[in-house]
Amino acid sequence: NAGVTQTPKFQVLKTGQSMTLQCAQDMNHNSMYWYRQDPGMGLRLIYYSASEGTTDKGEVPNGYNVSRLNKREFSLRLESAAPSQTSVYFCASSEALPRGVFFGQGTRLTVV
Amino acid sequence: DQQVKQNSPSLSVQEGRISILNCDYTNSMFDYFLWYKKYPAEGPTFLISISSIKDKNEDGRFTVFLNKSAKHLSLHIVPSQPGDSAVYFCAASAKEYGNKLVFGAGTILRVKS
Secondary structure (H helix, E strand, O other): OOEEEEOOOOOEEEOOOOOEEEEEOOOOOOOOEEEEEEEEOEEEEEEEEEEEOOOEEEEOOOOOOEEEOOOOOEEEOOOOHHHHHHHHEEEEEOOOOOOOEEEEOOEEEEOO | OOOEOOOOOOEEEEEEEEEEEEEOOOOOOOOEEEEEEEOOOOOEEEEEEEEOOEEEEOOOOOOEEEOOOOOOOEEEEEEOOHOOOOOEEEEEEEEEHHHHHHOOOOEEEEEEE
């Protein structure tokens, strides 16, 4: 049972480059999330999708866009990467909040 | 301003002893609290939770205590084992905010054998 799968696991970008982080879940969950983890800051919500076809901003949405492609997939796009976006990014999904939030393994992104 | 605070960045405990991880929150609207555990290079995994209508929840070696008047919760691990060494995140949610999780900064627990 794969759960939540994120790709890639590691990425190095140059300032100004763009990229898309992919996320897919196989648990038939309605809700999906993107978090970033920074030292001393915990996990902060970037964007979330309560159900297929809807997306909403979280705590730190600036510099990011998202697409809920279908029920399984939720992607995060950095249009013009900045060093401040160096972080570990986690995708998560859930059915019955607040219980049962399942996380992927993370993507370690470095912007130089 | 952080609504969920874990003021101890790290904690070191001897194997077999009790580990106590603390968490404070500022928003009185929070009605559900969770602890997540994270190993290096892995995503956080759910450990234990508690509703605001309770003051204690126990699951094996793990017990969470909630003191609403003090806006404080703690996670007790008894006995501590080397495999418990990880980062522990406290999280809180509120129905009024769509039950989205708000996380603390995390506490690194090291259990020495």
